[in-house]
Every structure is written in structure tokens, then in C-alpha cells.
Amino acid sequence: MSVLRISDLTIDYRLGEGSVRAVDHVSLEIEAGEAVGIVGESGCGKTTLGLSVPLLLPTNASISDGQIVLNGESLIGRSEEEMNHLRWKSVAFVFQGAMNALNPVHRIDKQILEAIQTHEPETSKDDAQARVLELIELVGISPSRAKSYPHEFSGGMRQRAMIAMSLACRPSLLIADEPTTALDVISQAQILALLGELRRQENLSLVMISHDLSAIKKVCDRIVVMYAGVIVESGPTDTVLRRKNGVVTAAHPYTKALMGAHPDLSGERILAPGLVGNPPDLSKPITGCRFAARCPEAMEVCRTQTPPTVTITPGHSAACHLAVRSAS
Amino acid sequence: MNARYFVRKLSTLVVTLFLTVSFNFLLFHVLPGSPVQLLARSGHYDAAAKASLTKLFGLNHGLLTQYFIYLKNMVQGDLGFSYTYRKPVTTVLGAAVGNTVLLVGTATAITVFIGIWLGVKAASRANSLTDTAITVTSLTLWSMPDFFTGMILIFAAGVWTHVLPISGIETPGLTVGWLGHLLDIAKHLILPALTLMLVNAAEFSLITRNAMVDVMVDDYMVTARAKGVAKKVIVWHHALRNALLPIVTATALYVGMVLGGAIQVETVFSWPGMGLLIYNSVEQRDYPVLEGCFLLFAIAVIATNFISDILYQVLDARVRNN
Amino acid sequence: MNDDVLRVEGREGETAPSSNRPGVWREVWRDTMGRVGILTLLGILVTIFLGPVIFPFDGQSFGASATSILQAPTGSHWMGTTELGQDVFRQFLLGGRISLYVGVSATVIAMVLGAGLGLVSGYYAGWRDTVLMRITDFFLVLPTLPLIIVLAALFGQSILITSLVIGLTSWPQTARIIRSQVLSLRERPLVMRVRSLGAGDWRIMSRHILPNVTPLIFANLVLVLSGSILAQAALAFLGLGDPVQVSWGTMLHNAFNSGAMSSGAWWYTLTPGVGIVIMVLAFSLIGHALDRVMNPLRRGAR
Numbered sequence: 001m002s003v004l005r006i007s008d009l010t011i012d013y014r015l016g017e018g019s020v021r022a023v024d025h026v027s028l029e030i031e032a033g034e035a036v037g038i039v040g041e042s043g044c045g046k047t048t049l050g051l052s053v054p055l056l057l058p059t060n061a062s063i064s065d066g067q068i069v070l071n072g073e074s075l076i077g078r079s080e081e082e083m084n085h086l087r088w089k090s091v092a093f094v095f096q097g098a099m100n101a102l103n104p105v106h107r108i109d110k111q112i113l114e115a116i117q118t119h120e121p122e123t124s125k126d127d128a129q130a131r132v133l134e135l136i137e138l139v140g141i142s143p144s145r146a147k148s149y150p151h152e153f154s155g156g157m158r159q160r161a162m163i164a165m166s167l168a169c170r171p172s173l174l175i176a177d178e179p180t181t182a183l184d185v186i187s188q189a190q191i192l193a194l195l196g197e198l199r200r201q202e203n204l205s206l207v208m209i210s211h212d213l214s215a216i217k218k219v220c221d222r223i224v225v226m227y228a229g230v231i232v233e234s235g236p237t238d239t240v241l242r243r244k245n246g247v248v249t250a251a252h253p254y255t256k257a258l259m260g261a262h263p264d265l266s267g268e269r270i271l272a273p274g275l276v277g278n279p280p281d282l283s284k285p286i287t288g289c290r291f292a293a294r295c296p297e298a299m300e301v302c303r304t305q306t307p308p309t310v311t312i313t314p315g316h317s318a319a320c321h322l323a324v325r326s327a328s
Numbered sequence: 329m330n331a332r333y334f335v336r337k338l339s340t341l342v343v344t345l346f347l348t349v350s351f352n353f354l355l356f357h358v359l360p361g362s363p364v365q366l367l368a369r370s371g372h373y374d375a376a377a378k379a380s381l382t383k384l385f386g387l388n389h390g391l392l393t394q395y396f397i398y399l400k401n402m403v404q405g406d407l408g409f410s411y412t413y414r415k416p417v418t419t420v421l422g423a424a425v426g427n428t429v430l431l432v433g434t435a436t437a438i439t440v441f442i443g444i445w446l447g448v449k450a451a452s453r454a455n456s457l458t459d460t461a462i463t464v465t466s467l468t469l470w471s472m473p474d475f476f477t478g479m480i481l482i483f484a485a486g487v488w489t490h491v492l493p494i495s496g497i498e499t500p501g502l503t504v505g506w507l508g509h510l511l512d513i514a515k516h517l518i519l520p521a522l523t524l525m526l527v528n529a530a531e532f533s534l535i536t537r538n539a540m541v542d543v544m545v546d547d548y549m550v551t552a553r554a555k556g557v558a559k560k561v562i563v564w565h566h567a568l569r570n571a572l573l574p575i576v577t578a579t580a581l582y583v584g585m586v587l588g589g590a591i592q593v594e595t596v597f598s599w600p601g602m603g604l605l606i607y608n609s610v611e612q613r614d615y616p617v618l619e620g621c622f623l624l625f626a627i628a629v630i631a632t633n634f635i636s637d638i639l640y641q642v643l644d645a646r647v648r649n650n
Numbered sequence: 651m652n653d654d655v656l657r658v659e660g661r662e663g664e665t666a667p668s669s670n671r672p673g674v675w676r677e678v679w680r681d682t683m684g685r686v687g688i689l690t691l692l693g694i695l696v697t698i699f700l701g702p703v704i705f706p707f708d709g710q711s712f713g714a715s716a717t718s719i720l721q722a723p724t725g726s727h728w729m730g731t732t733e734l735g736q737d738v739f740r741q742f743l744l745g746g747r748i749s750l751y752v753g754v755s756a757t758v759i760a761m762v763l764g765a766g767l768g769l770v771s772g773y774y775a776g777w778r779d780t781v782l783m784r785i786t787d788f789f790l791v792l793p794t795l796p797l798i799i800v801l802a803a804l805f806g807q808s809i810l811i812t813s814l815v816i817g818l819t820s821w822p823q824t825a826r827i828i829r830s831q832v833l834s835l836r837e838r839p840l841v842m843r844v845r846s847l848g849a850g851d852w853r854i855m856s857r858h859i860l861p862n863v864t865p866l867i868f869a870n871l872v873l874v875l876s877g878s879i880l881a882q883a884a885l886a887f888l889g890l891g892d893p894v895q896v897s898w899g900t901m902l903h904n905a906f907n908s909g910a911m912s913s914g915a916w917w918y919t920l921t922p923g924v925g926i927v928i929m930v931l932a933f934s935l936i937g938h939a940l941d942r943v944m945n946p947l948r949r950g951a952r
Contacts, residue, residue, distance in 0.1 A: 468927070471927050483919070581790070584791070587793050588796060607888055610799060613803070625796045629791055
């Protein structure tokens with residue numbers, strides 16, 4: 001059974017007079033034990049998609065269409081109280097812990113303890129505290145540092161603490177949103193290794209949101225490429241990201257451009273030599289392919305018709321007129 | 329507690345106090361137009377009176393010597409002699425300071441709670457009708473001069489309905505036991521305290537609201553929501569705890585404001601505190617008393633700032649460790 | 651939270667915080683509170699400047715008989731009369747100008763001082779910054795109203811001196827706010843580049859920094875203006891107002907001291923009092939709207 005099934009999800013942000021369609025009829029399924037990476041430039045809707053699962057969108061965002069089904073239960077339309085029961089237990093998050101995702105005025109152990117006590121009020125405080133220490137040890141932090149404040153940790157340790165907290169209620173789905181952004185290269189590698197290890201060890205279902213293809217390649221079985229609010233390509237990581245003797249199997253020109261990209265030194269942006277210009281303005285309707293204006297291989301048909309999603313090989317699909325042509 | 333932080337703040341406190349005392353000297357003794365200079369140059373005195381004045385204020389000495397005499401007197405608790413009360417300034421202040429502490433203390437304690445509560449309410453439903461109502465009410469109350477708010481309350485509760493006393497701290501000639509006396513003071517306290525509260529709770533709720541709204545968009549608030557923590561806990565435990573830091577800073581500056589308000593409110597309600605003393609000494613041009621009041625007010629604000637610096641450190645581990 | 655959500659949320663206001671564009675005022679106008687504030691302010695200005703022209707009452711003449719003292723509002727005295735038999739409405743119209751005049755001139759002084767010190771302090775940083783900010787912090791902790799009262803008691807109470815006294819005590823907060831903005835502006839690539847090209851300090855400050863702090867100065871100006879009007883009212887109420895130039899605060903002083911309240915002459919108290927409240931509220935509403943426009947997140951995203 002699939003852990004998460006998103007179908008036709010559409011999310012709009014209200015901005016002043018107008019609105020921006022950040023996610024446009026996106027469908028996505030995560031199987032139990034699977035690790036899926038979602039990749040794209042900032043502003044492509046990947047974080048919005050992630051936050052929508054536990055219905056954590058900002059108040060100016062609204063889900064205008066579609067379904068979110070988690071462990072067989074439909075989520076849209078549920079009350080805050082109902083959602084609070086599901087949050088962290090059914091779907092937990094790893095935010096950019098290196099940034100400001102941990103509360104600066106509370107100690108680390110207390111923040112993890114809060115997650116346990118919120119969802120398992122029947123667990124005694126001693127048991128809960130014992131679990132906190134286990135979790136902290138599990139992610140490679142010495143239990144003696146459990147009583148530290150977030151600012152006393154390095155970026156990598158904060159991210160480990162964040163991961164420990166995310167596992168506190170044994171969630172059926174873990175969403176890691178840019179878990180390595182703003183970390184130094186060594187910490188990045190350590191965090192990715194930790195996520196990969198925990199994933200197998202705890203049999204986690206994982207969604208990893210990132211703009212860094214190499215990070216996704218290390219951890220995920222499947223990759224989903226988003227551009228301007230839609231999925232443009234998805235398939236097994238090995239297939240989509242394969243590069244052999246200069247030949248790539250990725251079908252979408254956007255994916256190919258991303259593959260030629262590398263993160264800048266701060267790790268906050270991607271520099272893609274193959275990509276010029278900016279993503280389209282999502283507050284206006286777009287005719288044709290969203291990527292056409294930046295696409296080096298754009299054809300006449302790309303500017304007039306929205307490309308359909310075609311299956312290239314089983315499990316690998318892309319929304320591109322080029323793929324349509326080579327398929328037929 | 330971090331000792332170095334404490335020592336640094338303590339030395340700032342000492343320097344600021346010293347500067348304040350010196351500023352006071354400059355204002356009241358040196359600047360042209362300052363009372364001492366005016367007295368000395370005034371034509372109303374004969375030679376003998378002038379000589380004794382000169383001696384009294386040490387004007388025959390150089391400015392530096394005068395300054396040291398001033399500092400010495402200050403250290404010995406000698407703030408001069410009141411023209412109107414014909415008593416030492418310290419005695420005059422001593423009689424008034426308790427009443428002001430009673431008024432300002434009561435009002436502030438209640439103000440802080442009401443203000444924070446309203447600000448949190450407004451921020452936790454930012455842009456809702458509740459928020460707009462609280463914000464507009466607060467802005468309106470904030471826009472009212474303290475003395476005008478007091479006058480309206482006098483009208484409403486005193487002149488029209490006669491339910492509460494509108495002047496003084498006690499009913500003259502009332503012979504009741506100590507409990508009755510206490511109740512009588514409490515009754516007199518209600519209107520002036522309420523006036524101060526209305527104006528300052530408004531300010532406080534606006535500060536709290538903005539601090540809260542700033543905190544509510546921080547990343548860790550999303551984490552708390554993702555954890556499934558109930559909204560009430562998020563607002564009071566996660567957000568307010570972080571918003572307290574700017575609130576504490578604002579409180580220190582607020583004390584300066586509430587003392588300004590106390591001058592007006594005590595005048596309107598004839599509450600025999602330092603504010604009324606300032607009003608009377610301005611009217612009588614009793615400069616030594618005015619000087620003493622100003623000095624005491626300045627010290628109160630500086631001391632509160634010091635306390636808020638220390639409190640900030642207790643509240644925020646980041647400051648504590650750096 | 652991640653950058654792409656913030657980007658979408660913040661897009662509307664993302665250029666507002668630091669650039670001087672006419673859009674700021676358009677957005678204040680779009681904000682309900684801001685619009686109410688602007689309209690109220692226009693109403694006040696029209697009333698106090700055109701009012702005396704349209705209604706040429708004789709405000710200074712004394713009442714002819716005892717009956718014209720503290721009269722309730724009538725057809726000939728719309729807001730009643732004072733303890734000396736003068737027309738309250740006429741005094742109200744003229745008094746508003748004095749309150750506004752003192753408020754505006756004090757604010758101009760405070761702004762020139764505060765913004766100037768903030769600019770210099772933030773731009774040069776280093777020891778000049780340290781010295782200036784120590785001075786600023788000292789004046790920041792001194793209780794403002796008591797200080798204003800002391801200065802007015804020492805140096806006089808004409809409206810000119812009142813403006814000076816309020817202006818000279820109201821700048822520290824502005825200096826602090828402008829300084830911190832300038833500190834971040836001077837590290838901007840554009841400013842660094844212009845400087846490396848050899849542009850003079852004055853040119854960089856006036857061409858590249860000042861335009862970027864102008865909206866901030868305006869937001870602060872509105873607040874200081876409210877505070878100055880309130881301070882003037884308090885001074886006048888405490889008997890430190892200009893005895894010749896009657897302001898709304900002076901009217902309240904006269905009303906209070908003539909026992910207008912205990913004799914039930916509500917019109918004498920309410921008229922100038924409500925005038926102050928409305929004028930200050932108009933500026934406060936505009937200031938609140940400006941704050942929301944410049945800090946889009948303050949609007950409360952969630």
C-alpha cells in the first residue's frame with residue numbers, strides 16, 4: 001500500500017489583488033519504505049508541496065483542487081485538532097535545522113520530549129526522557145549534550161538533533177526539506193549518510209526535497225523533477241540521473257540542465273550554466289510548455305501546446321514534446 | 329549568570345548614573361538661564377543677600393570646584409533646600425515617592441498582564457476582526473493624552489455618577505480603623521491607576537502584538553506546528569517565550585513613559601506623588617525640588633534598564649553564553 | 651521554512667523595505683487604516699486652516715455678561731463658551747494650528763538631528779559610531795517628558811522654545827533606527843563598488859544611502875510627530891504652554907483650572923481633547939499602515 005498519495009493537487013497563494021499558482025495539478029505516490037527526492041529551483045513549488053501534506057501551508061495559501069491521502073486517510077478538509085493528532089506521528093519533518101528550525105530558547109532534549117509528550121500522553125516522563133536520549137544517541141550526538149541550547153550546536157549537530165526529533169514518534173512518512181542546505185561539505189556528507197542509514201535501519205518512507213541532485217542521488221530510489229509548479233519528469237534515480245560517456249537518459253531538457261548544474265559554495269543556490277533567465281510568472285496563465293522560454297531545444301509546438309506526460313520506460317515518465325516525438 | 333556580562337552592564341550603569349548627575353548639574357547650575365545663574369544675576373537682591381547666595385551655591389568657586397561640591401552633596405544625600413516647602417528636598421521627595429510607587433507600581437503590574445494578553449490575542453489571529461479591533465482600540469487609546477483620559481474618567485465616574493473619589497489619596501478627616509483607611513486609599517487609587525493603565529496597556533499591547541507577529545513567522549514556529557502541538561501551547565509557550573525578549577527591552581523604555589504619564593495623571597487627580605510635586609514646583613519655580621524629582625526619575629529609568637538587561641540575559645541563553 | 655515559500659509570500663513587498671518608490675504611499679492608501687488616517691488628516695487640515703476663514707467668530711472678545719461665561723453649545727456658540735466667555739469653537743480652530751505647528755517644527759528638528767546622526771554614525775562606523783551611539787543611548791534612557799518639562803521650565807514657554815525643547819529631546823530613537831539600516835546598506839555591493847570607484851563620502855551618502863532610508867525616515871517621522879503633539883499638549887496642560895498662542899493643550903489647562911469639569915462644562919474639555927486625539931490618531935494610523943507596508947511579514951502570514 002502506498003503511504004502517501006497526492007492526486008491533482010493545486011495550491012494557490014493569494015497576493016494582494018491576484019494569486020500565484022505554486023502547485024498545479026500535481027500527482028505523486030510514495031510507497032512504503034520508498035525514498036523519493038523532489039528537485040527543482042527555488043520557487044518551483046517543492047517546499048509548498050511538502051508543507052501541504054500535513055496541511056501546514058501559510059494562511060494566504062489555499063488548496064484549490066486535488067486530494068492528499070496519507071495511510072489510506074484523506075486529509076483535506078480535516079480540522080486542526082484532527083490534523084494535530086496526525087502530525088509528526090504520521091508525517092514528520094526535517095527542516096533546515098542548521099537555520100532556525102529549532103526554538104532558540106528551549107533546550108534540545110525538551111524540544112524532542114515535547115513531540116513525544118504531545119502524541120503519547122500515556123508514556124511516563126521517565127520513559128519519554130529515556131527515549132529522547134536513545135534518539136540523540138541514534139543520530140550520533142553524545143547524550144551528555146542533550147541539555148544544550150540550539151546555538152551551542154554546530155550546524156551539522158543541529159541537523160542531527162532535528163533528525164532525532166523527527167523520529168521521536170516513529171512517523172510513517174518523513175519529509176526532509178533541504179536537509180543539507182547551508183551546511184559545510186563534510187557535514188552534508190555526514191547528514192546524507194545518516195539519512196540513508198536510518199532509512200534502511202528504521203524502514204522509513206522518505207521524501208527528500210532538495211535542489212541538489214547529488215544529495216538526492218545518494219539517498220533516494222526515485223526522483224521527481226518539478227518546474228514552475230508541475231512535475232516535468234519522474235523515474236528511478238539510477239535511470240533519470242544516469243550519465244554514461246556523455247550520454248544521458250534524462251528525457252526533459254530541464255532535468256538535463258540541472259544535471260549540468262552544481263550548487264554554489266554557500267550551497268543556497270544552484271548555478272546552472274545551461275539555464276538562462278528566470279522561471280515564468282505564475283500569476284498569469286501560461287500557454288504551452290512552461291519551460292519553453294528557457295529551453296535550448298524548444299520547438300514551435302512547445303509554445304502553443306501543453307506537453308502531455310508520456311511514459312518512456314516503465315516507471316520513467318516526462319512531460320515534454322521531445323519525449324512525445326521519440327515515443328511515437 | 330555570566331559574570332563578564334554582569335560587570336559590563338554594571339559599569340554601564342555606573343557611567344550612565346554619573347553622566348546623569350553631571351547633566352543635571354549642567355542643566356540647573358551652569359547653563360545660562362539655569363536657576364542658580366538667574367538668581368545670582370537677579371537685580372532684586374542687595375549686596376549682602378547676593379553675597380550669601382553666592383556662598384550658598386558656592387558661586388565664588390570655580391566651576392570645577394562647584395561641580396565637586398555638587399557631587400559631594402549628592403553622595404551625602406543632600407539635594408538642596410526647597411524654596412516653597414522650606415524643608416530639605418530629600419524630605420519633600422521622601423513624602424511623595426511612596427505614593428508614586430504605589431500608583432505607578434499598581435498600574436504597571438496590571439498593565440503588563442493586560443497588555444501582553446491583548447497583544448498575544450491580536451497576534452494569534454493576525455488580521456482577523458479581533459486583531460483589527462484590538463489594534464484600532466489600542467491606537468486610539470495611545471493617541472489620547474494621559475491627562476485627557478483622566479479628565480474623561482473624572483467626568484464619567486466622579487462628576488456624573490459620583491461613584492468614585494476623583495481627587496487626593498484619602499478622604500480628609502475620615503476616622504476609621506487601619507482597614508478602613510486602606511480601603512479609602514484603594515478607592516482613591518482606582519481612577520488614577522485606571523487612567524495610566526488605559527494609555528499604557530494600549531502601548532504595551534501594540535508592542536507585544538508586533539513582537540509576536542515577528543516571531544510567528546520564524547522557522548521554529550512551523551516546526552512546532554508540524555509537531556502537532558496545540559495552537560494554545562504554540563502561542564504561549566513557543567511564540568511568547570521568544571517575543572518576551574523585545575517586550576522586556578520595550579518595558580525598560582516604557583518606564584520613562586509611564587513616569588511622564590504619572591506627572592499628568594497625578595496633576596489631574598491631585599495624587600500627592602512626585603508628579604504632582606513636579607507640577608507644583610514648576611508652578612512655584614521651586615527649582616531644587618524640580619531638580620531632585622528629575623534626578624530621581626532618571627535614576628528610576630536607568631535602574632530599570634539595568635534590570636531589563638539582566639533579565640534579558642536570564643531569558644535568552646544566546647546572550648548568556650556570548 | 652524554506653526560501654521558496656517566503657519568496658512567494660514576500661513578493662508583494664520585497665522591494666519596499668529599502669527602496670524609495672512612490673508605491674509605498676499607494677500601498678498605504680490601499681490599507682484601510684492608512685486610508686482612514688490620510689482622510690482624517692486631510693479633514694483636520696481643511697478644518698483648522700479653512701475653518702477660521704469660513705466662520706469668522708470673534709474669539710478673543712470677553713463675554714459681555716455673566717451669562718455668556720461657560721455657556722453650553724448654542725446656535726451662536728457651536729461649542730459653547732470658555733470661562734472668560736470666549737467662543738470655544740473659534741479657539742478650537744486657532745488652537746489646532748498651534749498644536750500642529752509645534753508638532754511639525756519639533757519633528758523637523760528631531761528628524762534632522764536623528765537622521766543626520768544615524769547616517770553619520772552608521773556610515774562611518776568605527777569610533778565615531780561608538781561615541782555617537784553612547785551619547786544617543788544616554789539620551790534614550792533619560793525620561794523624555796520630565797526632561798521636556800525641566801527644559802521648558804528653565805528656558806521659557808514660547809512656542810518657538812517649546813518646539814526646540816521637544817525637538818531636541820525626541821531624536822535618539824530615530825538615530826538608532828536609521829543607523830542600523832545604514833549599517834546594512836553600506837555593506838551592499840553597489841555601495842562598495844561606488845566607493846571603490848572613488849566616489850566621495852558625501853556623494854555616496856546623498857545619492858546611494860539617503861534615498862534608501864527615506865521610507866524609514868518617513869515611517870519614523872509620523873511616530874515622532876504623534877509624540878511631539880502629545881508632548882506639547884502635556885506641556886501646555888501643565889501650565890508650560892505659550893500664554894499668548896493658545897493651543898489645544900492650553901485650552902485644556904484653562905478648562906481644568908477654571909473648574910469647567912466640576913461645573914459640568916463638558917464642551918470646554920471635550921472639544922480640544924477630541925481634537926488632539928483625532929489629530930494624533932490620524933498620524934498613528936498612517937504610521938501603522940506604513941509599518942505594515944514596509945514589514946510585509948508584520949501583516950501576519952499565518
